[in-house]
Amino acid sequence: MFSVKKSFFCVLKILPNISVRNFCTGHTALDKVNLMGRSLLTLRDFGSDEIKRLLWISRDLKHRIKHEGQYLPLLQGKSIAMIFEKRSTRTRMSTETGFALLGGHPCFLTSQDIHLGTNESTTDTARVLSGLTDLILARVYSHSTLEELQKDSSVPVINGLSDLYHPIQILADFLTLQEHYGCLSGLTVSWIGDGNNVLHSFMMTAAKLGVHLRVATPKGYEPDGGIVQEAKILSKQFGTQLFLTSNPMEAAHGSNVLVTDTWVSMGQEEEKVQRLKDFHGYQITMQTGAVASPDWTFLHCLPRKQEEVDDQVFYSPRSLVFLEAENRKWTIMGLMVALLTDYKPKMPMLKF
Structure with a gap:
């Protein structure tokens, strides 16, 4: 068994029926953080409380859906364009299954499926997809492609991987x-x-x-x-x-x-x-x-x-x-929910 001494002293109060290792009580600035409409190209652009909020929402969704068996159609009626210039297992499966589990419709697009940068500018692609979907995730070679997408997109853009960052x-x-x-x-x-x-x-x-x-x-x-x-x-x-x-x-x-x-x-x-x-x-x-x-x-x-x-x-x-690898699913779900809704976690706040 690994030492839990460090974890124990991080806890402020023991809650009934909830592991003391993972939660704390009280309300902090995390309650007031709202990320709706934001894009995530790099966590450089996100503050401490914003990152903690994303992790809290992710853990909450994991607990409610996986452990309590709840169905949460938080993204019902919404769709996501998933652009993949590079092959993927975890990024594709976590995003596609996670968005569908939340009631939304994921659209998987390779460079053979769309005209991104070929026959159609990235600017035009961003504008077209903004009118058709609620969210864009792109796994690309060059980070500049993401910056172009974000510049001309009216919906949030998520970096699914670039040569510079891999925030998810x-x-x-x-x-x-x-x-x-x-x-x-x-x-x-x-x-x-x-x-x-x-x-x-x-x-x-x-x-x-x-x-x-x-x-x-x-x-x-x-x-x-x-x-x-x-x-x-x-x-x-x-x-x-x-x-x-x-x-x-x-x-x-x-x-x-x-x-x-x-x-x-x-x-x-x-x-x-x-x-x-x-x-x-x-x-x-x-x-x-x-x-x-x-x-x-x-x-x-x-x-x-x-x-x-x-x-x-x-x-x-x-x-x-x-x-x-499993948590790739819960964290991308938490991120997508945070960018598209004003969801408030139901479980006690995580201890950071």
Whole structure:
């Protein structure tokens, strides 16, 4: 069993029939947060209370639908255009099934199905889809495509993944950690791998939730310099630590959560041989965990390859990867509900 001491002291009051690890009482600024009509291209644009509100709504929907068996047609009569330039398992399935479960109609569109950027400008596509749907989610190669969509769309736009950010993944990661540890503030997350879009989203979010971030990337694979500077400002603002190194064991030292991702993203296949060489020594193993906190856990956004993390860690009780994958559904549902309705959670507020 992992230590729950940290979680216990995060709790303000014990509520009857509700786990003390996950909830707190009282009303805060979270009650007044309203995100209707907003777009989510990056969590850089969302404040601390806004991110917490999204996680609270997501956990509430999960509890009411999965555990209480309620049917909540919150998006009945609404539709979403799902644009996919890149293949996907979790993003497609979580969005498509989640929107349908809430009573809405999802429309899956690949680059072979629509004219995005080919025969029709992104501007025209945004205007057309705005007249036909209530929400647009786009999983694209270039972040600039999302910015163009948002500029000319009259409905909210969600980043389903771009070369710069992957915000919906990070919402699922932090919901998973909140469920497991009971609260987020004071946790240390260690990223060991590529300085990619997922790491960028961690860097724009962790400090706002009181989470310390330790990052190890090989030389030449560091995160974007501008994002690093913004993350340093956020860490100073929220009183958290941001530590960057090229030594994986140094990054893992004392950490509660070890995280990695693919070393070869879609579109980088020609770089595979060189990347595998450059990332030598970055595989997460039980030896990596030996220098982490006794309660350490493991996250990976999937799909996973063995060079990134060995089977002993990946399939161990410390691995939260399949709960993390499931939470992609609840967090995208929470996000879509928050952007399209004024939904108010019914369960007690989460403890952060």
